[in-house]
Amino acid sequence: MREDELLRELFRYFKESPRIIKGPGDDCGVLKSVPGKDILLTSDSFIEGKHFTHELLSLREVGYKAGAAALSDIAAMGGKPVAALVNLNLPERVIPRVQEIYDGLNEVFSKFCTSIVGGNVEKTDKLELHVFVMGEVIQEKAIYRDGARPGDLLAITGDLGRPQGFLTAYHKGLTKGFKWWVNDMREKFARPTPRIEEMEKIRNEIEIHAAIDISDGLGIDSYRMARASGVEMLFYAEKLPINESVKHLSSKLEIKDWFLAVESGEEYELLIAFPASEKEKLERHKLPLTIIGEVREDKPGSYIMADGMKIDLSRRGWDALK
Amino acid sequence: MREDELLRELFRYFKESPRIIKGPGDDCGVLKSVPGKDILLTSDSFIEGKHFTHELLSLREVGYKAGAAALSDIAAMGGKPVAALVNLNLPERVIPRVQEIYDGLNEVFSKFCTSIVGGNVEKTDKLELHVFVMGEVIQEKAIYRDGARPGDLLAITGDLGRPQGFLTAYHKGLTKGFKWWVNDMREKFARPTPRIEEMEKIRNEIEIHAAIDISDGLGIDSYRMARASGVEMLFYAEKLPINESVKHLSSKLEIKDWFLAVESGEEYELLIAFPASEKEKLERHKLPLTIIGEVREDKPGSYIMADGMKIDLSRRGWDALK
Numbered sequence A, B: 001m002r003e004d005e006l007l008r009e010l011f012r013y014f015k016e017s018p019r020i021i022k023g024p025g026d027d028c029g030v031l032k033s034v035p036g037k038d039i040l041l042t043s044d045s046f047i048e049g050k051h052f053t054h055e056l057l058s059l060r061e062v063g064y065k066a067g068a069a070a071l072s073d074i075a076a077m078g079g080k081p082v083a084a085l086v087n088l089n090l091p092e093r094v095i096p097r098v099q100e101i102y103d104g105l106n107e108v109f110s111k112f113c114t115s116i117v118g119g120n121v122e123k124t125d126k127l128e129l130h131v132f133v134m135g136e137v138i139q140e141k142a143i144y145r146d147g148a149r150p151g152d153l154l155a156i157t158g159d160l161g162r163p164q165g166f167l168t169a170y171h172k173g174l175t176k177g178f179k180w181w182v183n184d185m186r187e188k189f190a191r192p193t194p195r196i197e198e199m200e201k202i203r204n205e206i207e208i209h210a211a212i213d214i215s216d217g218l219g220i221d222s223y224r225m226a227r228a229s230g231v232e233m234l235f236y237a238e239k240l241p242i243n244e245s246v247k248h249l250s251s252k253l254e255i256k257d258w259f260l261a262v263e264s265g266e267e268y269e270l271l272i273a274f275p276a277s278e279k280e281k282l283e284r285h286k287l288p289l290t291i292i293g294e295v296r297e298d299k300p301g302s303y304i305m306a307d308g309m310k311i312d313l314s315r316r317g318w319d320a321l322k
Helices: A003-011 A059-076 A092-111 A162-171 A180-190 A196-205 A218-229 A244-253 A257-263 A276-284 B003-011 B059-076 B092-111 B162-171 B180-190 B196-205 B218-229 B244-253 B257-263 B276-284
Strands: A020-022 A029-032 A037-047 A080-090 A115-123 A128-138 A153-156 A210-213 A232-236 A270-274 A290-296 A301-306 A309-312 B020-022 B029-032 B037-047 B080-090 B115-123 B128-138 B153-156 B210-213 B232-236 B270-274 B290-296 B301-306 B309-312
Touching: A003 A092, A003 A115, A020 A115, A029 A080, A029 A115, A037 A059, A037 B080, A037 B115, A037 B128, A059 A080, A059 A092, A059 A128, A059 A180, A059 A196, A059 A210, A059 A270, A080 A092, A080 A196, A080 B037, A080 B128, A092 A115, A115 B037, A128 B037, A128 B080, A128 B128, A153 A276, A162 A180, A162 A244, A162 A257, A180 A244, A196 A270, A210 A218, A218 A232, A218 A257, A218 A270, A218 A301, A244 A257, A257 A301, A270 A276, A276 A290, B003 B092, B003 B115, B020 B115, B029 B080, B029 B115, B037 B059, B059 B080, B059 B092, B059 B128, B059 B180, B059 B196, B059 B210, B059 B270, B080 B092, B080 B196, B092 B115, B153 B276, B162 B180, B162 B244, B162 B257, B180 B244, B196 B270, B210 B218, B218 B232, B218 B257, B218 B270, B218 B301, B244 B257, B257 B301, B270 B276, B276 B290
Parallel strands: A080 A115, A232 A301, B080 B115, B232 B301
Antiparallel strands: A020 A029, A029 B037, A037 A128, A037 B029, A080 A128, A153 A270, A153 A290, A210 A270, A232 A290, A301 A309, B020 B029, B037 B128, B080 B128, B153 B270, B153 B290, B210 B270, B232 B290, B301 B309
């Protein structure tokens, strides 16, 4: 197949939107700008053998997950996505099945009204996706990771531990055959939800001081937030929202469930710091958040209280250079 | 080295600008939007073994060229770049020298007032850069590739053939030792100029119907413009602005110089279609353009008149899937 033939296949996935003046097929995608908004830019990489294998994810799931990861960064700033570009490195064997990747990208981008307006394809040995997303946030209302203050409470969207639980079960040879708990863990591993709608609801109801996408794990990402804010963060193991499937695996392997939860990367949950005075609203509006810790005045660090010990979390999670 | 340590090294390259609210280091880069502009989005890939080798380019040149390629797409739309994101796949051996890549990126981005506001790093086997650029163009004034009309003239910025000439000389073992013509060819191969300033000058003086960045070669990219516009393009071999170094190589190898010129990728020159009535202004304002052909009413195609023959150009150039 020639490059232009493949690109024409992919252009069929383009979704029009009132914001888009020119979709894929020219030197750039062209969008209308809107007044009263700031622009958000983010990118993510999704690489065969590093972030996924074909044994662990279908091509459709590869597309979905790569898209979800980039959208999650937009959610963490309190914004909404608008448009995306995808650079695809395609091995020969994947070229005839590239539509499956686009089906996955399309699934997650359509859900959040994001159009793919361009990108690049190359023939390579390994499958790789580099996803770039442009989003928007109300002017001067972007939420940063450096605003956490002593006295704030820390809360998390969704639940923790399933992606790491699934990988652990896989490496122990426990994922063969149908098991409810493997299924539950795999569901989030393969199709995480970028918390765009949740963040919109939350920021409409309470004041937020800081937020971060914990894509590398609660441990390392909470430390990043603590360091940026110049504060200490303290979490409580018994407060973490750990899914039943992860608890089941932990007891089976005789490990602590919180251990899986803090090291679990690719969660795409948002860690949020907010004034303690907002706690009552959180309950009243049934916000999709669980309070898991607090911010303290001390030298930057992130710790968890578990079994009566204060344990350093700053290196627990995914490091891209390891 | 840990990911966060490397990222802190790279953040030192960040250039502040009045447009940028938040540079690298958060989940997204944040920019002010400005009224009266449309937004341009583009991405490019630059992959070891495919677009470059360490024998052919220094790390600094790899950075420069990857940046220039993405900026060239912004130039083709008649716009100006604002901000960039860079996804870096780094082999272990390159990690300690990553600053050299950033020196090159910085060289070309600084020249065109473009700040790197984010990106991603991964440790991999091959060096890869995926560069995303956001730019802007005056509202409703983006220039597309589909606007060429019968009767238009076709003109090109800069000169043609040097990148392909350099690669040809290299594969023939002719690049060892100092030779003026190898040097001249290598200069453009390693440090092409995105035609942002040239395009601004041109569009200020004449009406433009269509433009395209000929990064895959005049042959294939002119065909893309012809197909998008539904017209035939006819070039004249004797009109092509071919550098003396390329002429020297051609006569040495006894090949046609225009052959190198039309197949030469990574030129980053702009092919522009404009009304014939503007020709006089082109000369009067000394615009940096050479007229090389014309647009005709016929079925979509791109051809060159050379030695009395009309030769198909539609497959002459770089195909990413070959």
